[in-house]
Amino acid sequence: MKRAAVYARVSTDGQRDNYSIPTQVASCHEFAKQKGYAVIGDRYVDSITGFDSVAGNGNVLAYVDNYTSRELSRPSLDQAISYLEQTGYDVLIVYTLDRLARDPYIRRTLELEFEQHGAAVEYVQGDYDQSPEGEVRKDLEATFAKWENAKRVERSMRGAKAKAERGLFVSGQPPYGYKINRDVPGGLEVDENQAQIVRRIFSLFVEDRLSIRGITELLSDEGVKTFHGRTNWAKSTVARILGNSTYAGRWYYNRRRGRGLGRPVQYKEREKWIEVEVTPIVEEHIFDMAQERLKKNKQRRRRNPKRFYLLSGMVICELCKRPYGSQTQKAGKHKRKNDAPAYRHRVKDGHCKNRMVSARLLEPLVWYEILTLLVEPENLKRGYSNALDQQKAAFERHRTLHQTLSKGLEKLERTRQNLTKIYIDPDIGLSKAEYLEQKQNIDAEIKQTKEKLMGLEAELDQVPIPGALESLDVFMEEIMSLFEDGYELTPKIKRKLFEFLHVEVFLGEDDDIRIEGWFETRSTRLLSTTSGHCDPRRPTLPWPASRVPGP
Incomplete structure (x- = not known):
């Protein structure tokens, strides 16, 4: 008597919920019974539901994958091969050709791998003998199955596109904060319980200036439930929520290209996207401000930093407007006694020139300028008021230009319609x-106008939020109380203060330094020695000199 293993497959997790797996497994076991094979293995599934299980309770032996047939390596298929190498069996039973693989090349590759380990592959549907004619039949049927699958995918995509063009959400799982309801605009109904969490995430990120990591830790500590009911939030989940335009009322179909596992996301041309309007959860200007901060974070982020830098991502070149990188030259090299942290500009990284500035020179200067603001809090209010006025003026200019461009776009589209007539x-x-x-020519003008509109839309409503200033006042009071109690600020608290103030340090030529943020612009010069603590321009502080906090 021969020994056999059973293999079944569906393409996705969702298909495990239907009856495909139980019927495949049952047919394979019946085939083994008719052939007189003894079914063996080390994997079990529930004979009713088809879900993975353990021995006993009427469960049956089978290796089951919910994986695409385009992959040669699949978890359960790999386990079946491993069991074949360690224990051995004579036959692998599969329901049909396409359950092993739709592509003839992939199917034949897998068959040969099993044959090399001493097991033949037999199919319940199709009596293929071990002859050239049998192989030809398998190739023909596999090719037809591949063609049929391609047509099925094409019909599915055509139907999904038509659904999106009718203004309905097209996908399996709705975004966190929504539930599917065809009777509401866009086919997505707001789940108010989850929507409150979404609004809070945006508020923490935009108004309270928390990092994505900070938001993740806060939600996890409070036991807030994710979409799947877990309380352990991931940074990627929070990042996807912050970057999802659905929450601003715009969901897009046909935006991404197909990609393989491990490959980065690629987007199609903007004109191929199909926009579906849904009920927004956050206001447009809040979403835009979140995108602006995400963009700045991406520009300034240094991959895998091993050290803490007080001004990391905040030091910017006055000429090319690109941020300085941060690095540390280790002790021992070139007879250096101590580590030398610095901020660096490099031509090979796309910067305008090569330059290195010692962190021990720059950080004390910036820190003492910020201390001056703590001594004179009115500077903060004046700076915020000026920033607010400038932002409002810029907003009015952008809004007027946006209206002009919108009218011009409508005129161009009418011209194109008239040309066609x-x-x-x-x-x-x-x-x-x-x-x-x-x-x-008209299409080129339309494309250029749309690009300008998109750029303006990203800049509109970028007005500082008064609530953030209130949070800053509270934070300032806490810092002042720490000073009065003789507490020395840690570098991380200083960093948080800089982030609250939106500090940006612009390095110009001739060692000129310009410090900008939500305060009146301050100017200074880079010292040529490490005597930053002895700068005669440092502020008179309201605490004893012995407790002046260092950089």
Whole structure:
């Protein structure tokens, strides 16, 4: 008597909920019974549901994958091969050709791998003998199965596109904060309990200036439940929520290209996206401010930093407006006694020139300038008021320009429609070449106008939020109380203070330094020695000199 193993497959997790796996497994076991094979293995599934289980309670032996057939390596299939190498069996039973693989090349590759380990592959549907004719039949049926699957995918995508064009959400799982309801705009209904969490995440990120890590830790500590009911939030989950335009009322279909496992996301051309309007959860300007901060974080982020830098991502070149990187030259090299942290500009990284500035020179200067603001809190209020006025003026200019561009876009689109009407009118006699040339020019103007509009929309509503200033006042009081109690601020608290103040340090030529943020711009010069603590311009502080906090 021969020994056999059973293999079944569906493409996705969702398909495990239907009856495909139980029927595949049952048919394979019946096939083994008819052939007189003894089914063995080390994996069990529930004979009713098809879900993975353990021995006993009527469960049956089978290796089951919910994986695409395009992958040669699949968890349960790999386990079946491992069991074949360690224990051995004579036959692998599969329901149909396409359950092993739709692609003839992948199927034949897997069959050969099993044959090399001493096991033949037999199919319940299709009596394929071990002959050239049998192999030809398998190749023909596998090719047809591949073609049929391609047509099925094409029909599915065509139906999904049509659904999106009707203004309905097209996907399996709705975003966190929504539930599927075809009777509401866009097909997504707001789940108010989850929506409150979404609004809080945006508020923590935009108004309270918490990092994504900080938000993740806060939600996890408070036991807030994720979409799947867990209380352990991941940074990637929070980042996806902050970057998802659905929460601002815009969900897009046909935005991403297909990609393999481990490959980065690639987006299609903007004109191929299909926009679906849904009920927003957060206000447009809050979402835009979150995107602006995410963009700045991405520009300034240094991959895998091993050390803490007080001004990491905040030091910017006055000429090329690109941030300085941070690095440390270790002790022992070039007879250096101590580690030398610094901020660096490099031509090979796309910067305008090569330059290195010692952190021990720069950080004390910036820190003492910020201490001056603590001594004179009115500077903060004046700076915030000026920033607010400037932002409002810029907002009005952008809004006026946006209205002008929007009207121009409408005019261009009408011109394109009229051109098409002229082209199809036989009495006018516009040639195809003339039509295509004029249409191409109009399309180029439309594309350029849309790009300008998108740029303006990203800048609109970027007005500082008064609530953030209130949080800053509270934070300042806490810092002042720490000073009065003789507490020395840690570098991380200083860093948090800089982030609250939106500090940006611009390094110019001739060692000029300009410090900007939510305060009046301050200027100083880089010292040529490490005597930053002895700068005669440092502020008179309201605590004893012996307790002046260092950088």
